Amino acid sequence: MTAARQAVGILIFDDVEVLDFAGPFEVFSRTRLVPGADSRRSDDSAPFDTFTVARSPEAITTIGGLKVIPHYAWADAPPIDILVVPGGFGTRALLRDEEVLAWIRRAAADASLVTSVCTGALLLAQIGTLRGRRATTHWAAHDLLVSIDPTIQLQRDVRVVADTIFTSAGVSAGLDMAFAVVERLHGAEVARETARYIEYVPQYQDTV
């Protein structure tokens, strides 16, 4: 593969929900344009460079207590093409954290595609990115999402909403969101082959 890889930057923070970021990380980091002869999945045709980004270089602690060292602190992170904002209860404190909101606002403006998983959508709503758009979030946060921005057209019963911004329902729906992005950028066959590799059957509804 000669074309430059697209940079997938996944924001992580204390009390992020594990599967919210690990699901998209798995899908983006294991996608291959040419699967190759064996199941080792050589990096040669990987279309994405997938990494995590956090406020500081120190490890963050997820809900449940997993400690993850981010690939990059904000200050050192390379440009992000595809921004992934996961959810978890950590998002509640971040709604009032001007520093993280400013970082997301800037990263979202620079990215070619902005996505969220679960209650990551609350942060996108807080910075105005979802204004007037179709979007979704974890079912337990539906009311909170529209209270943050009443112009959002909340989609209640879908796993993925592919408006200009891609948002997903809760936790495991982040896998579907990632596959929706893979399909959009690289076609159904690439998404299908990657899904077969991780033995997942993506369920998403493209509402654009």
Added chain:
Amino acid sequence: MTAARQAVGILIFDDVEVLDFAGPFEVFSRTRLVPGADSRRSDDSAPFDTFTVARSPEAITTIGGLKVIPHYAWADAPPIDILVVPGGFGTRALLRDEEVLAWIRRAAADASLVTSVCTGALLLAQIGTLRGRRATTHWAAHDLLVSIDPTIQLQRDVRVVADTIFTSAGVSAGLDMAFAVVERLHGAEVARETARYIEYVPQYQDTV
């Protein structure tokens, strides 16, 4: 909750597949016997104490480059009730690593339940734990599994095999394996409520 929590110990190692360990970590760490009034899921009724274990206290690097600091090194780990052995290409080197095989053998002997995800089954096969049992693994490793132990009754088209040992198909099937364990130990209603929380629809076939 007054009863002691069951300790779920998830082995992690270099080149583990992210979703192989993150899926079961999500399910076990977020299960609640009493979900409570809000979606915060207080720890009060958590039936599992879920942690990762590695050879040394230093961070391991997954396939795709995520760095995870284990909760415990082998030398410091508390007793494990439910052992989870995930897969990934890192398992290939471990098949010839007497130190890790000895650790798994001992942990499996002490655990009340032994489980694997994906090619984690190769390691269980290598130590003889799957002898004569029904088991499964990632579809790309079916032949390898039975070449390690020809007495294994390979189950090709199921996501979870709940023999004395619980094994699962590839990667995302670890979510289903974890839900099968939750259902076995705490009933269908607890499994269903947790699945609803993470918006996952478990698919497993209990072949015992």
